Structure formats: structure tokens, C-alpha cells
Amino acid sequence: MRRAGLKLFYSRGFSPKPRFRNAGALPVGLSTLSEPFLVELETAPEDPSSVPALLSAFLPAGFDVVSFEPSPGYDLPVPPTMTYRLVSDTTKDESNLSDADLLRQAALRFPSEPLPDVMDGRDRLLRTSEEVTDLRMDGNDLLLSARVNPAGNTVSVFALLAGATGLSLDLLRQREVVKLP
Secondary structure (H helix, E strand, O other): OOOOOOOEOEOOOOOOOEOEEEOOOOOOOEEEOOOOEEEOEOOOOOOHHHHHHHHHOOOOOOOOOOOOOOOOOOOOOOOOEEEEEEOOOOOEOOOOOEHHHHHHHHHHHOOOOOOOOEEOOOOOEEOHHHHEEEEEEEOOEEEEEEEOOOOOOOOOHHHHHHHHHOOOHHHHOOOOEEEOO
């Protein structure tokens, strides 16, 4: 921020600190395409539309600021749902069905059948049907949308995918899952 010429707001007191807020850490094994990040500035930039390119120039490769806009408050926006992509595997299982076929079957069952309850990674019962709001295919990949709690998180997406697909939790933790913007 300093290199980009943006003046940060610092807290008052003995040990002043800039005020940042992010959505928190992603679970291990989960990637993301976009995450919100709030920073409090002392003064507004002269040309807000130039800020994404200006900041991106100082970030490591693969990190880009995609938008910059004023926020009415200091709270991160909490969407009602969050969507995740389970990338299809190219291997076949013992029934000789492709992974995409198994995922497609799960998506077709979703609107008409309740999803089974599963145990999450901490041996707690997870009511999958109460958390999953949508399950659909996008090409060969499965898209799962889940309810977001007031803190801005969902329950374990790996556990939700286990309930929705019937695949084991351990197997799903080895799969590519991407949090979508």
C-alpha cells in the first residue's frame, strides 16, 4: 500500500497499527479465485479506478486486485451462500463409471432426494440437506452451493461434498476443490 502511494489509516494509542480485515484462512486443500480484503485508508485515492492495477503491480505473480470500491462500513460483506467447484477426476472406479458420471448422478438426485447426514472431520453429525442450497454440474465438474453462517463461513465443504456425492471424506480432501467468487 505504501509503495502504491496509498495513505493508510492507523489506530490511535501507544502502538498504532493499520486496520485490515480479511475473510480468514482457507481450509487446507481448498483454493480460491477471489477473496474480499478491507483496508481503511486515511484519504480516498484521487482515481479509485486505477487502484487495482496500481496495487497488483506490487503483488507476487498470481495475486491481483480485481476491484477496489468504498465500503459503507468496516464489516466484510457476508453473502447468503458460497459456491465451490469439485473438479472432476479422470480415473474410473470399480463400477467402471467415470467420476463425472458419479458427480452427475449426485446432481440429478439433489432436487428430489434429501442428502444423507454425514460425520464431519471432528465426529460431529452434519445435516447436509440443511446446509446445501444447490448442487449442479458445470461441464464435468460439480458445483455445490452452501449456506453461509453470520461469520461469513460455511461448514466443511469436504464434509458437504461427502454427503452430496457419497465419496469418502478422506478421498475428497485429496481432490481439487475451488471456492468460487
